[in-house]
Amino acid sequence: MDLLSDLKKGKRGAIAKAITIVENDQKETRKILKKIFKDTGKSSIIGITGPAGAGKSSLINKTAISLKKLGSKPAVLAIDPTSHVTGGAILGDRVRMTESTDSGTYIRSIASRGATGAVSRSLRNSIRILEYAGFNPIIIESVGAGQTEVEIANIADITVVVFNPNTGDSIQTIKAGLTEIGDIYLVNKSDLPGTNQLFDAVRDFIGDSDRNPTILKTSVKKNAGISVFAKTLKDMMTIKKKFKEEKDLERFEAELKDIVLNNINEKVEEMMQSDKTFSNYLKKINSKKMDPFTAADKISKSIVK
Known part of the structure; x- marks a missing residue:
C-alpha cells in the first residue's frame, strides 16, 4: 500500500486521500487503521x-x-x-x-x-x-x-x-x-x-x-x-x-463502546429491513393484537440469541 509509505513521509496528497477515506469509507478505514494504529x-x-x-x-x-x-x-x-x-x-x-x-x-x-x-x-x-x-x-x-x-x-x-x-x-x-x-x-x-x-x-x-x-x-x-x-x-x-495514559484509557473506553454499539445497530438495521419477523410484529401492533413493548421484547430476544 503506497498510500501508507507516502503518509509516513507526510506527503500532503496522501494525507488528504487518507482523511477522505476516513470520512467516507468505513471498510477501507478499517484496513488503514489496522496498519497504522500502533504508531498513533x-x-x-x-x-x-x-x-x-x-x-x-x-x-x-x-x-x-x-x-x-x-x-x-x-x-x-x-x-x-x-x-x-x-x-x-x-x-x-x-x-x-x-x-x-x-x-x-x-x-x-x-x-x-x-x-x-x-x-x-x-x-x-x-x-x-x-x-x-x-x-x-x-x-x-x-x-x-x-x-x-x-x-x-x-x-x-x-x-x-x-x-x-x-x-x-x-x-x-x-x-x-x-x-x-x-x-x-x-x-x-x-x-x-x-x-x-x-x-x-x-x-x-x-x-x-x-x-x-x-x-x-x-x-x-x-x-x-x-x-x-x-x-x-x-x-x-x-x-x-x-496524564495521557489515563485520559487515553477513558477515550478508548468511549470509542470501543461507540464501535460495538455501531456494529450492533448496523446488524439490527439489516435485520429489520430483510427479516419477516419485524414486519409480522408490525402488523400485529397495527391490528392491536399486541402492544409495541411486547413486540419489541420478542424481536430483541430473537436478535440476541
Whole structure:
C-alpha cells in the first residue's frame, strides 16, 4: 500500500486521500487503521472552541506559525457546519488560514454532518492519520455549537475556549456550559472596546474554579499575546503528557463502546429491513393484537440469541 509509505513521509496528497477515506469509507478505514494504529496516539490534541465570530481561524493561523517557531509541527482540523447543498464542508476557514498553510501547517476541513457520534468517529481517525504523518500538536477547531464542544473536550488533551468582546451575550455564553471544559480561556480581538470587562468577567466566573484555568488576552490584528498563547500551549502539552495514559484509557473506553454499539445497530438495521419477523410484529401492533413493548421484547430476544 503506497498510500501508507507516502503518509509516513507526510506527503500532503496522501494525507488528504487518507482523511477522505476516513470520512467516507468505513471498510477501507478499517484496513488503514489496522496498519497504522500502533504508531498513533503520541501527539497532543488541542481543541479550540467558542462562539462563531470569535476569530478562531485567524487566531489559529497565527498560533500555528508561533508553535512552528517553538519547534512543533502543528496540523489543523477545522470542523465545519455542513454545507447543505453538497454535504461537503464550507471552506471559509481555509481561506483565513493561508498564511500558516504556506509555512507548512497542514489544514483540513471536516464536515460535521450534524450527527453527534459521526464527528467523533471521523475526527478520531483523522487525528490518527495526522499523527502517523508526524504532526504534533493537532489542533481541532470547532464552531461553538453545544454538543460538539463537549465531544471535542472529550477528545482533546487541552481545550481552549475563545471569546471576543463583540459577542454581546458573551457573559451568558460563559455561564452556559463552556465553564467546565476549558484549560485555557482566551479573550480574543483584545484591541476592541469592552475587552477588560470581558476579561474580568471570565476571571470572576471561571478563574476561581477548582480547575484553575489560564486566562489570556490575544489580538490577531495587533499580533499581541499570540506568542504567549503558543508558549502556554507548548508548556501545557508537556504537563498533560503525564496524564495521557489515563485520559487515553477513558477515550478508548468511549470509542470501543461507540464501535460495538455501531456494529450492533448496523446488524439490527439489516435485520429489520430483510427479516419477516419485524414486519409480522408490525402488523400485529397495527391490528392491536399486541402492544409495541411486547413486540419489541420478542424481536430483541430473537436478535440476541
